Amino acid sequence: MLPLPGRFNTAVRSLVAQRRAATDCQWKDVVFERQFDLFSVDDARAVEQEALDSGYRFEYSATVSLDSEPDKYKRVDREARTFAEGLDSDGRRQVGVGDNVIKKSRTVTGPVALVSTIEQVMEFLTDGIPPGTIAVIGDSGGTLTAPIIEGFAGVICLGGTVRSHLGILAREYDVPTLMNCKINDLKNGDVVELEVTAAPPASDAYELGDTGHARIWLIENEG
Structure with missing residues (x-):
C-alpha cells in the first residue's frame, strides 16, 4: 500500500476498532x-492534520487549491517547471x-495553443478549434477547458497528476494528454510531438518521484 493511503487507513482502522470495542456492540449494530x-469529519481532519504536521504536502490539482489552503499543498517552483532544451538520444x-494519461499506439503532432483565459475558451x-491543435494549459483542475477539451488533438498540462480532474476528463473524452509537464518556452503555433505511446506513471510514482517519462519534441518553431 502507498505510504500516505496506508497512513490514513491505519489511523482510521485503529480509531474505529477502539470505539467499536468501547460500545460493546456487534459491528452490524453500529456500522450503519x-x-x-x-x-467523524473531525476525526478525518485530525488524521489529515497529523500527516501535514509530519511535513507531508499534497499535490495540488487546481491552482485554486493553492489559494484557498496554501499550507496543505506543495508550492510550485517556477524554475522546476522549466525544461533544459536539448537533443535526446535519437x-x-x-x-x-x-506524465502520460492514456497510452496510445502512435504519437500526436500538432501546433500548440496557449490557453489560459475564459476569453480564449x-x-x-x-x-x-483548428484541427490538430494541442493545448498548453496551466491549471489541472479542468474547469476552464472542460467545455472544449474534446476538440483538442492533445493537451500539455503544466501541473497536477494523471489523477487530477483534467486527467479524468482526458480519459473520459479519450484526448491524448500529458500532465505535470516541464517544458521549454513554447509559443502559439509551435509544432510539437507528444510521446503518448509512453506508459502512464505507476500507482506509486508521485510518492517516489518517478515521473516525467513521456517526452515532448519540437518539430517546427513558429518564431
Whole structure:
C-alpha cells in the first residue's frame, strides 16, 4: 500500500476498532446506524492534520487549491517547471517531459495553443478549434477547458497528476494528454510531438518521484 493511503487507513482502522470495542456492540449494530460515532469529519481532519504536521504536502490539482489552503499543498517552483532544451538520444530536439494519461499506439503532432483565459475558451467555442491543435494549459483542475477539451488533438498540462480532474476528463473524452509537464518556452503555433505511446506513471510514482517519462519534441518553431 502507498505510504500516505496506508497512513490514513491505519489511523482510521485503529480509531474505529477502539470505539467499536468501547460500545460493546456487534459491528452490524453500529456500522450503519452509528457510523459517525465511530469516525467523524473531525476525526478525518485530525488524521489529515497529523500527516501535514509530519511535513507531508499534497499535490495540488487546481491552482485554486493553492489559494484557498496554501499550507496543505506543495508550492510550485517556477524554475522546476522549466525544461533544459536539448537533443535526446535519437538526436531529436526535446523541449519537455510529462506524465502520460492514456497510452496510445502512435504519437500526436500538432501546433500548440496557449490557453489560459475564459476569453480564449469562448473564442474557441464560437469559432471552433483548428484541427490538430494541442493545448498548453496551466491549471489541472479542468474547469476552464472542460467545455472544449474534446476538440483538442492533445493537451500539455503544466501541473497536477494523471489523477487530477483534467486527467479524468482526458480519459473520459479519450484526448491524448500529458500532465505535470516541464517544458521549454513554447509559443502559439509551435509544432510539437507528444510521446503518448509512453506508459502512464505507476500507482506509486508521485510518492517516489518517478515521473516525467513521456517526452515532448519540437518539430517546427513558429518564431
